[in-house]
Amino acid sequence: MRSEAGSTLEPLLVLMSGRSGSTLLMQLLATSDEIGFRREPPFEVRHLSYLLRWAQSIGAEGAMTADSDRPREFFDAPTLGNRSEPSTFRWPGAVAEGLWRPAFESAWRAFSERAVRGPDYAPCGAARFHAEKASLWSAESLSELEVPHRRLYLLRDPRDVLLSIWSFNQKRGSLDFGVREGETMVEHAERFFVEMRDRLRLLLELQTTSDTSCIVRFDEMVEDLPEVAHQLGEFLGVRLDAGRVLADSSRFAGHRTSSSRTGSRWRSELSQELQARCEQILGSELEALGLGG
Amino acid sequence: MSGPTPIAVVPWLTGSSLGPVFRVLEHTGVVAHLADQIGDPRPLAWTLRHVAALGASGSSESAFDVQSILELPREGQPGSLAVAGFPGSVEEFGPEADPLWRVVLRELWNELGARLSGGKSFYAESAPLWLSGVLGGAGLESRQLVVVEDPRSIAARLWRSRVRAGRVPAWLGDPASAWSLVEQTQEAFVPQQLSSLVEQRRENGIVVVRVEDCVQDAERVASSLRSWLEGGESPALVGSGSPSVEGLPPTVVEAIGSLFGDSLKEFGYEV
Numbered sequence: 001m002r003s004e005a006g007s008t009l010e011p012l013l014v015l016m017s018g019r020s021g022s023t024l025l026m027q028l029l030a031t032s033d034e035i036g037f038r039r040e041p042p043f044e045v046r047h048l049s050y051l052l053r054w055a056q057s058i059g060a061e062g063a064m065t066a067d068s069d070r071p072r073e074f075f076d077a078p079t080l081g082n083r084s085e086p087s088t089f090r091w092p093g094a095v096a097e098g099l100w101r102p103a104f105e106s107a108w109r110a111f112s113e114r115a116v117r118g119p120d121y122a123p124c125g126a127a128r129f130h131a132e133k134a135s136l137w138s139a140e141s142l143s144e145l146e147v148p149h150r151r152l153y154l155l156r157d158p159r160d161v162l163l164s165i166w167s168f169n170q171k172r173g174s175l176d177f178g179v180r181e182g183e184t185m186v187e188h189a190e191r192f193f194v195e196m197r198d199r200l201r202l203l204l205e206l207q208t209t210s211d212t213s214c215i216v217r218f219d220e221m222v223e224d225l226p227e228v229a230h231q232l233g234e235f236l237g238v239r240l241d242a243g244r245v246l247a248d249s250s251r252f253a254g255h256r257t258s259s260s261r262t263g264s265r266w267r268s269e270l271s272q273e274l275q276a277r278c279e280q281i282l283g284s285e286l287e288a289l290g291l292g293g
Numbered sequence: 294m295s296g297p298t299p300i301a302v303v304p305w306l307t308g309s310s311l312g313p314v315f316r317v318l319e320h321t322g323v324v325a326h327l328a329d330q331i332g333d334p335r336p337l338a339w340t341l342r343h344v345a346a347l348g349a350s351g352s353s354e355s356a357f358d359v360q361s362i363l364e365l366p367r368e369g370q371p372g373s374l375a376v377a378g379f380p381g382s383v384e385e386f387g388p389e390a391d392p393l394w395r396v397v398l399r400e401l402w403n404e405l406g407a408r409l410s411g412g413k414s415f416y417a418e419s420a421p422l423w424l425s426g427v428l429g430g431a432g433l434e435s436r437q438l439v440v441v442e443d444p445r446s447i448a449a450r451l452w453r454s455r456v457r458a459g460r461v462p463a464w465l466g467d468p469a470s471a472w473s474l475v476e477q478t479q480e481a482f483v484p485q486q487l488s489s490l491v492e493q494r495r496e497n498g499i500v501v502v503r504v505e506d507c508v509q510d511a512e513r514v515a516s517s518l519r520s521w522l523e524g525g526e527s528p529a530l531v532g533s534g535s536p537s538v539e540g541l542p543p544t545v546v547e548a549i550g551s552l553f554g555d556s557l558k559e560f561g562y563e564v
Contacts, residue, residue: 038381045380045381046380047379047380047381050377050379050380054343054346054347054376057343057376058340058343058401062339079375079376080375080376088332089332089334089335089336089339090332090334091334091336091339092327092330092334092336095336095405095408095409096336099401099404099405099408102400102401102404103397103401103404106396106397106400106401106404107347107393107397109400110393110396110397110400111393114393118385120385121385
């Protein structure tokens with residue numbers, strides 16, 4: 001929120017976003033001038049996460065040469081994590097304790113003031129939110145710092161997410177989204193479903209406890225984007241234009257792995273073995289979230 | 294909150310003994326420092342370097358991993374990680390006169406400096422000569438104190454250290470090889486010639502303090518430094534005493550004296 005005192009942008013975190021419709025959601029958020037982020041598909045320049053991590057690492061130990069007579073060498077970024085180098089910087093006593101809080105606050109305030117003037121960041125200079133595809137670590141860090149923020153949790157059927165991950169990797173020839181070298185889909189699915197169970201349980205808790213968080217369902221985005229835009233707009237107090245996204249959908253064809261973009265792709269594409277395994281691990285959570293089979 | 298004014302203590306000759314200088318600064322009663330702590334931590338330098346990462350454009354893509362700010366170990370630095378530059382083009386967020394990193398440095402120093410100073414008005418740290426200019430560019434007022442020491446004393450200290458460690462090559466024990474030692478001395482720990490300091494002192498009014506004065510007349514030096522820090526005139530060099538050259542071959546002492554010549558006289562050293 002651009003508070004009266006400091007003009008800082010309120011972080012708007014898009015969480016649980018791997019192959020869950022985050023790019024589509026960011027497209028929708030981009031239709032509001034009040035929501036800032038780098039308008040560069042697939043919208044993954046993470047200024048907020050960078051500054052959070054930057055602030056945390058300032059309290060770390062590391063190697064440095066402080067007395068260089070060459071400015072370039074001096075300003076070469078500090079190196080962290082190597083205790084064996086001859087000149088290792090260690091903070092004395094408790095000097096650095098909690099230093100990351102003022103470090104982040106200062107950096108975020110300075111970033112906010114400048115970001116709203118960036119033409120690729122926030123058209124019209126009217127941004128009051130900063131949207132970012134983020135990790136739960138970023139969300140927890142903001143909570144620890146007591147920084148007001150909002151969270152958009154994406155919910156897509158884990159079976160469809162699994163299929164989308166494998167289609168995406170096959171299409172790109174990559175090993176992203178936690179798939180390991182030489183791993184089969186069955187092996188990956190075993191870990192993936194267990195990880196998803198914790199995430200789905202988190203969403204179940206949110207359904208009743210949060211007023212600064214919102215669950216955005218992938219199937220609803222696909223089936224009725226204007227309605228999602230309306231509800232999300234109400235939640236954020238901004239105007240979102242689903243029509244602009246739908247008119248522009250051809251731009252993102254390369255990012256999609258399913259031509260239909262409908263939910264429940266798993267019913268026809270996922271093996272019976274994996275369907276059964278998913279039911280064993282995630283059955284009750286899927287049922288509670290309205291994704292039962 | 295306003296942080297203390299940083300004092301960049303600049304050793305003009307590498308190998309100078311800074312301990313007596315920091316003790317005198319402490320004696321002024323208005324200066325805090327950490328120089329007597331193990332490892333000589335330099336939090337101002339660390340913070341400055343860390344904040345400088347905000348002024349460098351980095352990769353625009355980063356992973357969800359919390360380590361995403363860290364770049365992979367560099368060649369020759371196994372196991373270390375470097376802080377990556379700001380994601381994307383940093384110019385996008387600060388093309389004006391006051392870029393992101395400078396604003397953050399100012400604000401962070403106010404917080405960090407208050408923690409380091411213990412309520413004192415100044416915080417002193419060993420630093421390179423150009424540091425004050427960078428701090429000034431970020432809008433942070435600072436003081437600069439250049440430290441000189443008789444290079445013959447430095448050479449003798451290095452010599453004694455090597456003798457104690459049993460690391461003196463046989464040829465160095467031969468006074469006939471004195472000039473080699475002089476050359477080695479110059480290359481190894483005298484990167485900035487005294488003559489250039491003479492010029493800068495005359496042209497820019499750089500404030501210089503002698504290690505020898507801090508040892509032999511600490512009260513007087515502390516008094517003049519305090520006066521300078523509170524807005525008075527720059528402290529004058531006391532200029533007393535001979536170099537401590539115990540153990541150094543006389544021919545080497547003479548050769549180093551010749552090498553620095555008039556520059557030594559400029560700072561009150563006998564030639």
